[in-house]
Amino acid sequence: MTTIKERMRPVFPFTAIVGQEEMKLALILNMIDPKIGGVMIMGDRGTGKSTTIRAIADLLPQIQIIQDDLFNSHPTDTELMSDSVQSSIENGENLPISLINVPMVDLPLGATEDRVCGTIDIEKALNEGVKTFEPGLLAKANRGILYVDEVNLLDDHLVDILLDSAASGWNTVEREGISVRHPARFVLVGSGNPEEGELRPQLLDRFGMHAEIRTVKDPALRVQIVEQRSQFDQDPDSCIQEYKEQQTTLKTNISQARDLLDNVNIDFSLRMKISQVCGQLDVDGLRGDIVTNRAAKAFAAYNRRTQVTSEDIRSVITLCLRHRLRKDPLETIDSGSKVVEVFSEVFA
Template sequence: MDKIKNKIRPVFPFTAIVGQEEMKLALILNVIDPKIGGVMIMGDRGTGKSTTIRAIADLLPEIEVVDDDMFNSHVSDYDLMSDLVKQQIESKLNVKTHFIKVPMVDLPLGATEDRLCGTIDIEKALHEGVKSFEPGLLAKANRGILYVDEVNLLDDHLVDILLDSAASGWNTVEREGISIRHPARFVLVGSGNPEEGELRPQLLDRFGMHAEIRTVKDPSLRVKIVEQRAQFDQDPYGCIQEYSDKQQELKDIIIKAQKNLMNVVIDYDLKVKISQICGILNVDGLRGDIVTNRAAKAFAAYQNKDEVDIEDIKTVITLCLRHRLRKDPLETIDSGDKVSDVVSEILS
């Protein structure tokens, strides 16, 4: 235990977090299938957003990365490896690997584009003919989680870059005719407080899921959360030990779901119903349909099933669509309730 204390900064266990089921489910589904497109978490201050996001990163199994590679390159998946590693593999060179914890990268509000994307050393390139690249946060986040707190206060230009990289899985840096690209496949997690300003609708639409969290009102539940936090602050390693079995159980379920995801099918009639719901709700574009299909499959895999059923869709569809509805300032009904009403009508 002493060795552990010296090496690891304690992280609150994911399975110990009380309540906020919507946020926890959205994070788990994005970890099972990163192609869902990330999650936007909007809610009151002090509701455990940051704690939960750090906890899911800590829970995930370690990943195998290529030695001396600045992009956490995968050893066999071409979409997740840098051009240099591809060349080494194609040249039949022996590529050594090691295991690391899933990267959890924070994007600070004051970050510049260079800090995010990385920079090319022009002087070195011109004088020595060497492409010298200083990696940014997108490189560090490859195959991990990129967390942006208060994303609604982040410069729109940076949000655009983030969303483009998250969607394409690649980051390209160009300067003075020199171009470098590298894999940047990560789960993008944004959080914010709606009182501090909304995100532009076209940017909001690019997040796969949208979880809303509220401060817990039940007094006994609030006491439980406070006591649990106090227990962790007093003896973090004891708390981690107490939840180790539950943590391992959830980790095993996630690993199994990731492997089983490609075998999960969704019936054509259910796909039609999803698109019908999106049509009735006037959801622009097809992102809503695509994300709901993906999320339903991930949820089925999470439950160790091979086929999506109506209940799976009902569980995930509000998370996938509520932020894609056109906002009417005069409307009193919540967008989540609006989705639920149409869903109960179509998926009865």
């Protein structure tokens, strides 16, 4: 049954989006393996960043949660359930389960720390003398997608909080003598326009992938994009219907890739070469190596294979490393030519 909200705001089909293959691939790989660590999408204004990100959530299968739970707690996985649900299960309580769409949470630029992390319900504290935790956006985003548009304009302090939660999978709030910890496993997706300022290199490094998008220059493609958008705005239902089969196919592919992921292998020789590329590019830390290995496995699974090839690595390595090369905050991000050059050298 569709909700009023879904009827009011139809989602543009992901498979109808023309071009921007880099961004689409980065999002799909993060849906297959959320541990890749999210994606930063930088590009010109009006290139469909927000449309594409909202469209990807529509492709994911529904998830099981403990009914009416504020943290979207998983019915069986203790890593994905809140402390209160855990204690209820330990006490032998039988908790009802329901299905929901994968949460897609927008983080507004003006959000406060309390709104993001959660706070104490002051009204209840004053009226009833009870200290109650009021969950924030990180709780809503658990097991879903947290989208920050114009992430390069977001307060650094908030970006730090988001990245820490995304990395640890937990959010801890200490307020007024109350300490609350809850799971916050989400795919962090940021978008922005480089003209409005870059992120600090330390923060950029925390995003698993970095996709660049440019305005389409080909007149025929531009006309196709404009026509598609106009068609969707005039009659969303017929546009959604037109792409229903492609959407179902992609949905199935993502779901099958998720199931296959644990069986995908990457040879030691290929892992050595990935680390050699990272070493030659002078990438700080080991995050680049880890993300490239994960992304290559997800790409192989997406192509229904259990063995990673050097071509799989070639397809993802630029997305995983280009934003880790910048040492000076005043430098611009390399378009990926350095990564391709070193990759070709090492994998020759």
